[in-house]
Amino acid sequence: MIQKGDKKTMNRWAFYDWANSVYPLVISTAIFPVFYADKTTLKDSNKEVISDIVTFFGYELPNTVVYEYVVAASFLMVCILSPLLSGVADYSGSKKRFLQFFCYLGAGSTAMLFFFNTDHLELSMLALFLASLGFWNSLVFYNAYLPEVAHPHQQDKLSAKGFSLGYAGASILLIICLSMIMGIGKHLTPLAFILTGLWWIGFSQITYTVLPNSQSKNKITKRILGDGFRELRKVGKYIRTTVKLKRYLISFFLFSMGVQTVMLIAVLFAKKEVFNGPNANDAGLIIAVLIIQFIAIPGAYAFSSAAKKIGNIKTLGIALFIWSICCVYAYLFVYDELNFYILAAVVGFVMGGTQSLSRSTYSKYLPETNDTASFFSFYDITEKIGIVIGMIAVGVMETTFGSMRASVLALIAFFVLGFFALFFIPSKEKETEESEA
Numbered sequence: 001m002i003q004k005g006d007k008k009t010m011n012r013w014a015f016y017d018w019a020n021s022v023y024p025l026v027i028s029t030a031i032f033p034v035f036y037a038d039k040t041t042l043k044d045s046n047k048e049v050i051s052d053i054v055t056f057f058g059y060e061l062p063n064t065v066v067y068e069y070v071v072a073a074s075f076l077m078v079c080i081l082s083p084l085l086s087g088v089a090d091y092s093g094s095k096k097r098f099l100q101f102f103c104y105l106g107a108g109s110t111a112m113l114f115f116f117n118t119d120h121l122e123l124s125m126l127a128l129f130l131a132s133l134g135f136w137n138s139l140v141f142y143n144a145y146l147p148e149v150a151h152p153h154q155q156d157k158l159s160a161k162g163f164s165l166g167y168a169g170a171s172i173l174l175i176i177c178l179s180m181i182m183g184i185g186k187h188l189t190p191l192a193f194i195l196t197g198l199w200w201i202g203f204s205q206i207t208y209t210v211l212p213n214s215q216s217k218n219k220i221t222k223r224i225l226g227d228g229f230r231e232l233r234k235v236g237k238y239i240r241t242t243v244k245l246k247r248y249l250i251s252f253f254l255f256s257m258g259v260q261t262v263m264l265i266a267v268l269f270a271k272k273e274v275f276n277g278p279n280a281n282d283a284g285l286i287i288a289v290l291i292i293q294f295i296a297i298p299g300a301y302a303f304s305s306a307a308k309k310i311g312n313i314k315t316l317g318i319a320l321f322i323w324s325i326c327c328v329y330a331y332l333f334v335y336d337e338l339n340f341y342i343l344a345a346v347v348g349f350v351m352g353g354t355q356s357l358s359r360s361t362y363s364k365y366l367p368e369t370n371d372t373a374s375f376f377s378f379y380d381i382t383e384k385i386g387i388v389i390g391m392i393a394v395g396v397m398e399t400t401f402g403s404m405r406a407s408v409l410a411l412i413a414f415f416v417l418g419f420f421a422l423f424f425i426p427s428k429e430k431e432t433e434e435s436e437a
Helices: 007-020 022-039 063-092 095-115 118-143 152-183 186-208 224-241 243-273 282-310 312-333 337-365 372-401 404-424 427-436
Strands: 049-051 053-056 059-062
Touching: 007 022, 007 095, 007 118, 007 152, 007 186, 022 063, 022 095, 022 118, 022 152, 022 186, 022 243, 022 282, 053 063, 053 118, 059 063, 063 095, 063 118, 063 224, 063 243, 063 372, 095 118, 095 186, 095 372, 118 372, 152 186, 152 282, 152 337, 224 243, 224 372, 243 282, 243 312, 243 337, 243 372, 243 404, 282 312, 282 337, 312 337, 312 404, 337 372, 372 404
Parallel strands: none
Antiparallel strands: 053 059
């Protein structure tokens, strides 16, 4: 059994962020996107871009569009698997086993990117698809433990601690990988993908030492999928009839389109729109990524403290307002490295707060229940559908207008809509939430 509020348990739970956050930084944000762009872009002897078109399943598409669509497809699969498996996990008490399975799938597939080959692009992108599937599905079961390990008044701070550990740990591995790549040679870049997989698997064992194998006496039978679906339907009915939870998910759905899409395309945007000259240095991109990571740590704690004073909803509203300003700034002013670094600093600060508060606010809205995986599957589906729409939107905008800069306009709309949706959360229930903060 988990002892709620136990310091050791909470710390080791949060350490999974340290373990798995290397994936979104090294693979989704920093090294792999640059590696992928270099491998799939044809340049002349002066390093001027000749073409960024690749052939994927017989279709000729911009390399960034292929990347965006593959990631979007992985999120669609998460949306299919997550609700079904979370219901099974809650019914059978197997959250830990599902967490471990998707952790190992994601980490193993990440390591397989070592064999990335543009001659077999479809197979190479399958590894990215499975890595993304493993990472995001594992988060469903990891996040589901938050209301089990911490009391409501501890959840904002613990969520911030988890994300802060993730930012710090991922930055350490990124620096190790960069030291190897820049010190020895770019030909060692694929080795970073193996190191990422090993880091993820290795440090996750610390979390597994405190999580129980099962808290359910229900046996796994031939009807387990049906039992899981019934468990999920019960949770869905609760969400539909709870105005505060339902309307929070609507707002979360809208602003997640912006937040997560920014994180997934930031480096590709910078690569095409800022660091795109013949003398462009990828080190500038990495500096920006590290700025985001390190500033996100105080950002997570700052927004947690603000939520304690003015409430989670008002604090999230402030965050979304800042996100909107960032998008306007990116569209109008980010044509050079200096402005990109300024933007990176602000994005890092607000990113840490938005991510940690989004998770803890949802957790605090949940009832006392053992069906935490099912509840968090709804949270995860909401986020992933938002990301799918966001990634498709920026892909369509780039294809239509021939520039990733135009995609920023779609992101502004997501943040503004999410901001206004916060106002529709019932004031009485919002006050209840704020008193718990």
